[in-house]
Amino acid sequence: MGKPSLKDTAITSGYKMLNLMEMAKMSIKHGPFDMIRDIRRYPWLLDFAKVNRLVTKLSIGRRGNYRRAVGMMLNGVVKEMINYIEGIFHRQDKLVLHEDMVPPEILRAMGLSPWMPELLGIILPMIVPDSMEEYIDAAENEGVPPDLCSLPKAVIGITVKDRLPQAKAVITSNLPCDGGMSSYIYVEKKIKAPIFRLDIPHNFKDERAEIYFAGELKRMISWLEDHTPGRIDWDRLKEICEERNRMSEYELQLWEMISARPAPLAAEAVYISHLWYFNVCSGLKSSTQVFRRLVKLAEDNLKNGIAAVPDEKYRALLWNPPTMHVIDLFAVAEERYGVTCIMDSMSFNRLPFIDTSSRESMLQGIGRNIMNGPMARHTRGPMENYFDDIFHIIKRFDIDMLWMAGHIGCKNTQALNNIMREKCRTAGVPVLIIDYDLSDTRITSRQGILSQVDHFMENVMKAKRII
Amino acid sequence: MTIEYYGGCDIGSTTGKAVIISDSGIVGSSIVPREIDPEKTAVLALEQALKTIPGISSIKDLSFLIGTGYGRSEISFAGENISEISCHAMGVYFCDRSIKTIVDIGGQDVKGISINDDGTVKEFAMNDKCAAGTGRFFEAMARIFRMDISAFSDLSLNAKNLIPVTAQCSVFAETEVISLLAGKNPPENIAAGVQSAVAKRCFMLLKRVGIIPKVTMTGGCAKNRGLIKAMEKTLNEKIEPLSVDPQIIGALGAAVYAKMRG
Numbered sequence: 001m002g003k004p005s006l007k008d009t010a011i012t013s014g015y016k017m018l019n020l021m022e023m024a025k026m027s028i029k030h031g032p033f034d035m036i037r038d039i040r041r042y043p044w045l046l047d048f049a050k051v052n053r054l055v056t057k058l059s060i061g062r063r064g065n066y067r068r069a070v071g072m073m074l075n076g077v078v079k080e081m082i083n084y085i086e087g088i089f090h091r092q093d094k095l096v097l098h099e100d101m102v103p104p105e106i107l108r109a110m111g112l113s114p115w116m117p118e119l120l121g122i123i124l125p126m127i128v129p130d131s132m133e134e135y136i137d138a139a140e141n142e143g144v145p146p147d148l149c150s151l152p153k154a155v156i157g158i159t160v161k162d163r164l165p166q167a168k169a170v171i172t173s174n175l176p177c178d179g180g181m182s183s184y185i186y187v188e189k190k191i192k193a194p195i196f197r198l199d200i201p202h203n204f205k206d207e208r209a210e211i212y213f214a215g216e217l218k219r220m221i222s223w224l225e226d227h228t229p230g231r232i233d234w235d236r237l238k239e240i241c242e243e244r245n246r247m248s249e250y251e252l253q254l255w256e257m258i259s260a261r262p263a264p265l266a267a268e269a270v271y272i273s274h275l276w277y278f279n280v281c282s283g284l285k286s287s288t289q290v291f292r293r294l295v296k297l298a299e300d301n302l303k304n305g306i307a308a309v310p311d312e313k314y315r316a317l318l319w320n321p322p323t324m325h326v327i328d329l330f331a332v333a334e335e336r337y338g339v340t341c342i343m344d345s346m347s348f349n350r351l352p353f354i355d356t357s358s359r360e361s362m363l364q365g366i367g368r369n370i371m372n373g374p375m376a377r378h379t380r381g382p383m384e385n386y387f388d389d390i391f392h393i394i395k396r397f398d399i400d401m402l403w404m405a406g407h408i409g410c411k412n413t414q415a416l417n418n419i420m421r422e423k424c425r426t427a428g429v430p431v432l433i434i435d436y437d438l439s440d441t442r443i444t445s446r447q448g449i450l451s452q453v454d455h456f457m458e459n460v461m462k463a464k465r466i467i
Numbered sequence: 468m469t470i471e472y473y474g475g476c477d478i479g480s481t482t483g484k485a486v487i488i489s490d491s492g493i494v495g496s497s498i499v500p501r502e503i504d505p506e507k508t509a510v511l512a513l514e515q516a517l518k519t520i521p522g523i524s525s526i527k528d529l530s531f532l533i534g535t536g537y538g539r540s541e542i543s544f545a546g547e548n549i550s551e552i553s554c555h556a557m558g559v560y561f562c563d564r565s566i567k568t569i570v571d572i573g574g575q576d577v578k579g580i581s582i583n584d585d586g587t588v589k590e591f592a593m594n595d596k597c598a599a600g601t602g603r604f605f606e607a608m609a610r611i612f613r614m615d616i617s618a619f620s621d622l623s624l625n626a627k628n629l630i631p632v633t634a635q636c637s638v639f640a641e642t643e644v645i646s647l648l649a650g651k652n653p654p655e656n657i658a659a660g661v662q663s664a665v666a667k668r669c670f671m672l673l674k675r676v677g678i679i680p681k682v683t684m685t686g687g688c689a690k691n692r693g694l695i696k697a698m699e700k701t702l703n704e705k706i707e708p709l710s711v712d713p714q715i716i717g718a719l720g721a722a723v724y725a726k727m728r729g
Contacts (some may be wrong), residue, residue, distance in 0.1 A: 421675060425590070435596075459552040459588040 004059075008067050012059045015071030016052045019078045023049060026082045030089050038089065042163055044120055045085070047128045051078055054127045057328040058268050061335040065297040066308040069269035072297075076290040077272070080281045081123070087113035088165040094229060095167040097191065099184060101175040101376065102198060103366045105244065105283050106221060109237035110230035116280065117164055117187060118180075121154035122324065125439040129325035129446070132439040135161065142186070149409035150439045152183035159186045167191055168228045171220060173198035176375035177412055194227045196220055202380055204371035213367035214360060234359055240283030241354040241362050247282060248352035250291035257298040258342055259397050261315065262307030264298040267330040267341040269308075271322060274347035311466065313338030317393050319345045320405040320413055323434065325441050326449045333453060337463045342397045346374050348389060379412040386416055387423055394429060401430040401461065407438045432456040472520070473729055474529040475721025476509045477551060478538030481574035481602060482687065483508035484718040485516040487529070488726060495520045496715050505538025509545075512718075531729030533721040537575075549724055551717045552580055552591050555685050558720030560586030562709045567679040570669045570698070571716075572688035574602040579672040581679060586723075592675035598637040600668040602687050605694075607637060608661055611644050612654060616691075619658065623693035626659035633664065640664070658693060666697035673702070681707045689713035 004012075027035045039045050051074070058070045087095055091113040098104060104114040124131040132150065135157025140146050142160050144153055158164055170193050172184040188195045198216050201209040221232050251274065257264055273294060277287040301308065316333075318341050323329050333339035351372050354365030370376060377385045393399060402424060406417065417433055424431045434452050437443035444452075457463040470489050477484040479501065487495040497515035502508045513526050526532065526544060534542035535554040542548065555571050560582060569580040576595035583589045598604050609619035630652055632643055640661070647657045673682075682704050688694060690713065695706050711719060 418675065421590075422677070425677060431590075455550060455552065455591070455593070458550045459556075459591055462587060 004063065004067075008059075008063055011068050012055060012071055015075045016055050018075050019052055019055065022075075022078050022082050023051075026086065029086075034089070042088070042165075044124060044131065044158075044163060047124045047131045048081065048085075050127050054327070058331055060328065060331050062308075062331065063310070064306060065301045066265060066269065069265050069294055069297045072293055073269055073273050073276075073290055076286060077123075077276050079286065080276070080284070084115065084119070084280075087115060092166060093168065095165055096224070096228060096230070097164070097167045097170045097187060097193075099172040099175075099180065100279065101173045101180075101200070101370055101373065102171045102220075103217070103370055104280065105240045105366060106217065106232075106237065107171075107224075107230070108283065109234070109240055110221070110224060110228075110232050111236075112168075112224070112228060112230040115165060115167065117155045117158065117183075118151055119280065120158060121151045121439055122275075122321075125324040126327040130441050132157070133442065135163075136440055144182075147409065148182070149177065149179040149407070149411075150437050151409075152177075152179040153409075154439055155183040156186045159183075159190045162190070164191065167193050169193050169224060170195040171198065171224070172196070173200050175200050175370075176379050177410075179409070196223045196227075200367075200371060200376070204377070204381070209371065210364045210368055213371060214363035217363045217367060234362075237359075237362055238356045241356045241365065243285060243288055244278075244282045245353050245356070247277065247288040247291050250288065250295050251278075252352065253295045254291065254298055255343075255397075257295070257302055260302060261398055262309065262312035263315070263340055263342055264301035264306065264308055265294065266308040267334070268322075268327070269294065271318065271341070271344040271347050274344075275322075309334045309338060309340045311338040312340045313463070314400045314461065315340050315342045315398060316401050316403045317341075317343050317345075317390070317397070317399045318403050318405065319390065320407055320410065321346055321438060323405050323436055323449060324439050326436075326446050329449065329453070332450060333457075335467050336454075336465050337457045337461075338466060339457070341403075342399060343393050345378060345389065348393055349373065379410075383416060383419060386413075387420070390420070391423075391427065394427075399429075401432065404431060404433040405438075406433040406435050408435065408443060409437060430456075430460050432460075470522070471530040471729065472523055472528065473722050473725035474513060474516075474526070474532040475554065475718040475723070475725055476513055476532065476534050476536075476542060476545065477554065477715070477717035477721060478505045478508050478512075478534065478536040478542065479551075479573055479717070480537055480576075482714070483512035483538075484536075484715045485509070485512035486715050486718040486722045487513075487516050487520060487523075488719070488722045493711060493719065493722075496712070496718070498712075498714055501538075505541035506543060508538065509534065509542045529725075531725040533725040533728070535717050535721040546725070547728060549721060552578060552593075553588050554717045554720030554724065556580050556582045556588045556720065557586045557723045558716035558718075559683055559685060559709065561719060561723050562711055562716070563681070563683070563707060566681045566683045566707055568673060568676065568682045570673055570682070570684050572601060572665075572669070572684065572686040572694075574687065577601055577669060577672060579669070579676045581676040590676040592672050594668070594672060599635060599640060600665045604637045604640070604665070605688060605691065607641055608644065608658075611641060611648065612658065620691040620693050622655050623659035623662045624655075624696065626655040627653070628656045628659070629663055630656045630660040631663070632657065632660035659697070662691075662693045662697035663701070665694060666701040669698060670701045678702060678704065680704055683707040683709055683713075685709070685713045685716040687714045 138157035355361035495516040534545035539548035
């Protein structure tokens, strides 16, 4: 694809500069001495400070609006992550640790400061691929089975190494898996804060489940009011849900546009955007703004006949959480083979909107989103929950092949791999199952992951390497 | 009329293989031990294969040459290099078009391959992370039994019973076999357990690509008669014998591709 133009280089440099400025502002606001103290307390801050490495990785090979979309999206991540970190520094009296399946919208509507312990295990390996390994080792040294998913192992390691912030309360749930649930036993022991466990119904596809879950959310709200300074502000919750709905509208527009062949935007610009803005900071105006800009960039590309990947040859559906420690997988695949990641299992959902007409409808809507979220509906219930989505997406987005990020620690999805192979074989959809671990580079190295891609593309897709 | 010759060279982890074909079929082949330098191995293998062909003396006389195997990218004088997975599929297709599934056991990996009607790869699965079930594993086992590899291959054919051996890990399997031998268990029964354990691993791999008859084996371990018997029992399918040495199938597939390119 050749060297990037001066304009492309300037785009990336500009976003890198903005990221550095955000971090400098945080340091100044916090004060140098407190900053040094907190870096010693939370050494992962140093890994986060290397975020511009991620910008570089995800900009390689990308041009124009695609590159701008990546930079803009990551700049938004940096800003909100800093806001998150400032919650540790300045709002510890309102800090609530919440598991990744617990809706942060409600915590925000209560004036609380959410902190998702899984967040570090998700974002840091993207920046520094081996950043979670000391925590994984710490968890295993505590007696945690090595075959547990590395994300809860990272949470356990961060906890036992005392790198989690002290919080007023902890909220967890029975989702998405046993590993996730077990990690909160360690959090509970270490943090010594009161803990609340949301009971999310297993059979979630009926109104009874929605009513039950809404009841659980009410119970959570009143528990939080008893144990933290937070008080529910229903008007604020309505604003948050409406803002989330606006973001969903933009996302649907974006999906409509990327259905076109070739797609005007792709890969991380689409899937990290969903992963971050919908799961970590939905309902914020700044998050909606990112999606509004993504739509604009995609629109411009469509109007001008510009493809995100100029030589789009194959459209891929990514299944399972992305390969965190080789997060530039598709940047590489785009350049080598013209593979474009169009959609992924973590982004796709069919019930994005929340009815804000009453308190009850809002809670039911939030609950419905959680229960129908990818890590919930795909890991429970009949296999149709999983496969219906796969084949719906393949048809809707004109997908050529399925790339399954076969995270070795995810027993729920590993169990479905052979059925997936058989179903895709029948449907004539080529499948690549990448053997790897979500956040442990020692299981399968970067080279090992990329060679699996090469083998698949050469032998099954009969593709010639472009570069 | 000048005869056109096409070469395929498969540089594996333990041996180098070369096959030369012309319009009349295979005209030369060789198997040589691997040198440290893959390119040197390729030269040795090709020169040995060329020796048997009258009227051609140099690699340069080949109309087209394709490299395959782990060392394929190091063969600088090859016109192209192609993955060994595709080459094994094409090599088998050249020998017998009715074969649809291959288990290829090489020196350091095991692959399951399903073939399209045109000899290209439909699906594949591979184990290249663990030595259990590979050629290296059998070499280690033969050492423990104090036999050469061919004697060990036939040992299990005389087994009256089978003593189960865990082949999840080659190191632990070695320990287990040493204990069983020390316990005065009949060696042929232990060997049958070893072959059966490897066959079960291959079965799991083949399940991933789908077992469509006919099935064959390629790679050096396809000469292991004890393993073939265990595979037939485990798969409940006949392992189709090939008309050429199964160890040169990758090189043959490369030569067939070379003919297509040339």
